Amino acid sequence: MPQEQTKHEARNYHRTQMKRELIIQKLREQGCRITRQRRILLDIILEEECSCCKEIYYKALQKDSSIGPATVYRMVNTLESIGAISRKNFYKIACGEECFKDQGCTVELSDHTICRLSGEMWMDVMKSGLKAKGYIQNQDIENVIVSAVEG
Incomplete structure (x- = not known):
């Protein structure tokens, strides 16, 4: 069983990495610079289960204290505008x-x-x-x- 779980985790990691690269490509096509802060926020959104911007913000603060709430809201809005996420269809x-x-x-x-x-x-x-x-x-x-x- 542990071996199956490891395979499952590896598939999820690979899938997450593919999504990450696709989203970064879409952001670049929209003219967005891919900054360190944006990468941190994208990783949090893809890897963790957050139900709101505030939750993303608190997790981001642990990784980079210079990330402000406005940065989180802008990133979430940008991701929503390119179709990478949908806040209205996510409930926790x-x-x-x-x-x-x-x-x-x-x-x-x-x-x-x-x-x-x-x-x-x-x-x-x-x-x-x-x-x-x-x-x-x-x-x-x-x-x-x-x-x-x-x-």
């Missing part, structure tokens, strides 16, 4: 197991069957699916990120 649900104790979810299947899952059942389904696909072994789910796919 910051919750783990404790968040679902009194809640749950409703799933509608293609035959219009409705499945209502308690919070505990929902977490079991998530963990089972992630384990079956080889994404986790014995880890707990810290939070869930839901993003809409345009297309």
Whole structure:
């Protein structure tokens, strides 16, 4: 299993690097200089799961204290304008197991069957699916990120 996980991480790294180079190329085509600060911000956006500009800003400060919030907002706006990211289709649900104790979810299947899952059942389904696909072994789910796919 650890070998499979390493292969998965290598594929994700390669995919991230390809995205990075494509985005840099698009930025250059738009006349943007590719500064050290822009590279730092791009790496944070590609490699970390941030739900807002403020979160990106705080992570960027740890790498370069000269990056200001305006730089982050400009970079995010630029990335949005070239189609590299979409803020309107990104939502972060910051919750783990404790968040679902009194809640749950409703799933509608293609035959219009409705499945209502308690919070505990929902977490079991998530963990089972992630384990079956080889994404986790014995880890707990810290939070869930839901993003809409345009297309």
